[in-house]
Amino acid sequence: MPVKVPASLPARGTLEAENVFLMEEPRALQQDIRPLRIAILNLMPTKIATETQLLRLLGNTPLQVEVTLLHTASHEAKNTPAEHLLEHYVSFAEVRDQTFDGLIVTGAPVETLPFEAVDYWPELAELLDWARTNVFSSLFICWGAQAALHRYYGVPKHPLAEKLFGVFPHRTLARHERIVQGFDDVFFAPHSRHTETRREDILAEPRLELLAESDEAGVYLIQSADRRQVFVTGHSEYDPGTLQGEYARDLGKGLPIGIPKNYFPGDDPTREPLVRWRGHANLLFANWLNYFVYQEAPFDLGLLPVEGRQA
Template structure:
């Protein structure tokens, strides 16, 4: 089954051209099945690019998925038009009465701020608590993962001496995990962050289980059985050119930045990078969607009722 998104969303044509099956809302309502309800809290400045990245992976599922775009209510986006936000997004206050089978919380370029210094931190704390009762499974990504694991467990983030930037080999630590079904023993994942969470801090929390890890970059994916939470600290969703875009942006701005590790062929920035993580990105999201489908209640209103 295809992903169900608004017919006029910019991502619609992009996904269609890539061969992703996309369903119009008109066609979707004729199918007598309940689509999985997936929410995307998009904290990234370039919201359209992130929409495409996430919708591409969610939409590869054989199940019908309805994607709802969500934004922080008290924060004004600088890089996305107000028309786009008003047309396709709802604030969290507007959807907080709803329940979701799955909910994705993205990263945000605010890693070097203390959490309490983030202008919308109070709202984020409310959203994290809300996911415990209104979401069957939450996937927290990069800053969203660091913020969530700090909120729920007090796991700190540590500032790095230089940006972790490039494509790094990761190990499959739990091959029997439903989220790593079909994964290789090792695989490449893009990394782009100024902070890290450390294994020693995570291991102090018995409810947390590390599923993926890099020798150089540390923990990548952590599972928490309670509330079916996942914490993904790196960017499996990135496009082939995402790291290049970040690199050339900083170079053109005169910001000190090292060439991304193991990314450009022969370390030649004139050569187009090869995507070595796409298949595992699809595999991971497919496993997540499948696990939601297998375990979520048919009646959405039952979500979270066993967590009171």
């Protein structure tokens, strides 16, 4: 997928080296098509790494995508240069009157806090409510998925006895659904979290459908009954070395952390991690963009068929 990104975005050099199809704005304007407008609310502290991971996956289908990077105005990022945010990000207030084909909300390292104790929760809650009327399809990742499930459906998150950390096998529960088209019988995905969404809470909500789960990692993939919202509890977007970096970080801080499961060959942290989730990640994002966004969103985004908006 040709993704429109500015030449100054740090991710550009990385993705060009990987032969990901990127497009500068002058060339994009010459194409007589309407690009998919995708907003990404990046809540991760490592914003540059996360935006690179997501743009890599958005660049893997033959559609043109125009990405708008969002940050929370009510929270000061401590790990990303202010100049980067000023040049490449906008706040929710700046897009409040706009409409988008798709929205991605990332995870965030705040999962042990009650939702309402997160300093930017009021802003996030407002954005989630706005997405009902101004976004056709939304994809929520890890804590972003927990936050959206809580806001939209009252689904709680539950603390785990220890951090769920590693790469785990999952199985598909509903093969007829388009978001899981092409998934293997068993597929792998990374997880890194201290809380969980429980199966019984999802099954008790008739407006939600559980699509994939893991014996060890639990609930993984959920969609809303109208197929306008997708919730992913893991991190399929992670780079090969992301869990390795988190492991080294926590060890350095003296935090209780085990070796990430099913990640290092022979559980030996001196060896290169074994990547088993790349194919799944590309398929998940491609299915979302194709079946949930491109095939369904109206050409005129002013005609979004969502609650609260008049067609």
